Amino acid sequence: MYKFDEIVDRSNTSSIKWDPEILLENFGVEDCLPLWVADMDFEVAPAIKEALVKVAEHGVYGYSGTTKHMDAFMNWVERRFDWAIQSEWLLNTPGVVTAFNVAIQTYTRPGDQVIIQRPVYYPFTDAIVNNGRRVSSNSLILNNEGRYEIDFEDFEKRAKDPNTTMFLLCSPHNPVSRLWTKEELSKMMQICKDNNVLVVSDEIHADFVMPGYTHYPAATLGKTYLDNVITLMAPSKTFNLAGMQLSYVVISDEVKRQQFARTLEQSSIGIVNRFVFESAIAAYNDSEDWLEAVLEYIHANYNYVRDYFKKELPKITIHELEATYLVWMDFRSLDLTLEELSEVIFKDAKVGLDGGDWFGPEGEGFMRMNLACPREIIEKACEAIVTGVKKVK
Ligand SMILES: Cc1ncc(COP(=O)(O)O)c(C=O)c1O
Incomplete structure (x- = not known):
């Protein structure tokens, strides 16, 4: 078809x-x-192309704003991951890379250490370095069966370091294509919680899961983890809309959400583009x-x-x-x-x-x-x- x-x-x-x-x-x-x-x-x-053609043909491209795409996103996440996000938890950024840069600026201080799991999507390193923070690499281990695993002993050691304030998780993992299991994720979430390390979970690839595998949003694995995880999702990889520049930032903790929103306001970062809204709505509602x-x-x-x-x-x-x-x-x-x-x-x-x-x-x-x-x-x-x-x- x-x-x-x-x-x-x-x-x-x-x-x-x-x-x-x-x-x-x-x-x-x-x-x-x-x-x-x-x-x-x-x-x-087809639904996305139709929606965009309709906006283009309308011919007026002034400032826009709507929350309809938020509903579409929330329904999608509930349907696909059984996660009922509350609308007030949501913020937007023009992309996931923007979101994790803003998170680093908001929740860490210059000189702090941020854990990442290399080899990993290179803008993780760039974001840490460009913001004057330090990379703490809990490098993945390639086991004898040729599968990447987490070195938990090293992870815990890094999390315990008082200079470590954040863990930037890539889930599913790009580039090694690991889909972290419930057990692996829970263990990482627990260690971060115990050591006061905030988790930023980049789940941009969450919808791209191969047969036999299941993605679990890290924030959903335990009630006590929810407020310690900032989740980043987007329609960009899923529906080939990267050029539209839209991502969803899920922050259940109100104080943390206000802090994030403040950083966005300081640079007046927002989404006012109707093509973006309409393409996201058509994607989440009509393109499954x-x-x-x-x-x-x-x-x-x-x-x-x-x-x-x-x-x-x-x-x-x-x-x-x-x-x-x-x-x-x-x-x-x-x-x-x-x-x-x-x-x-x-x-x-x-x-x-x-x-x-x-x-x-x-x-x-x-x-x-x-x-x-x-x-x-x-x-x-x-x-x-x-x-x-x-x-x-
Ligand atoms: C793990 C990961 N995060 C973020 C992005 C890009 O996000 P955005 O285009 O929304 O900034 C990519 C793109 O490949 C990615 O693989």
Whole structure:
């Protein structure tokens, strides 16, 4: 019913992912196949496009404001995660990255330590460093079965450090695609609660969960955790609306919510764009079957990648896709230096992937591939990578 196989030409649309100059800057070639930045090459759900066309055709674009999209979001969260959010708990920011920067500015002081779990989405590190705070990396451990785990002993040690005031959680985790279990999340929430460490839970990928897995919002795992967790969610990854810039910040604790709102007011950060409201309403109210269909398509893309490498180049390990549309690939057994690996993948194979090292030194030797594109592009990229690697190994 949806045409996910169709290639939509994104050239000359100001797309960061496809811009030749940006590709040249990042990968040293301007004509590589871009499977990096986390947006999708698919057209949005029909209801969203219709809603946006309607706003565009109206022709008047003055200041706007509504709470209708809040209702749509709350219904969605209740339906999908069985979490009844109260409307007064909600604030908006133009994006999740803005939200966690504001959280750092609001609840921590310069010099404080913020725990993150590298390799992790690189704007986490940037937000901490740019605000003059310090990174405390509870680096993930890769176990013998090739699955990432949390080093709880180290986590607790870091949480107990009096200089640590915040934990920035990535749940589900980008880039390693772990969907944290109830037990793992509860354990982290308890340690943070016991040590007075505020949790900011980035759950932007919460809707992108693969068959057999379940996402639990961290704040819902115990009554005593709720007021110690700031939850960040958004329609941007779920419905391919990143360019709309909207995120929901859930803060049940009134004092904390007022503090966050104050920081927003200090820079007059708000959302007044009607395209944003209408697209979010159409997404949450009328696009659920599109999401189910895109999840299925992406899961099949993942199976294709996993099977292709298993057959053609088993030395490259494709990690399990538990959540997100980003697959984590392990090239370490090729024994290439970081420069050699980048040369092979970016310049020789001409495939633009996120370098694993972008997510912290723990990611060196890995790469992250974006699976949210037509199968034909995935096939071309896989073939180019295998051909490129076989030339040197
Ligand atoms: C974990 C995570 N947080 C935040 C974002 C971006 O959020 P936004 O575009 O809403 O600022 C991404 C995008 O890839 C992400 O993976």
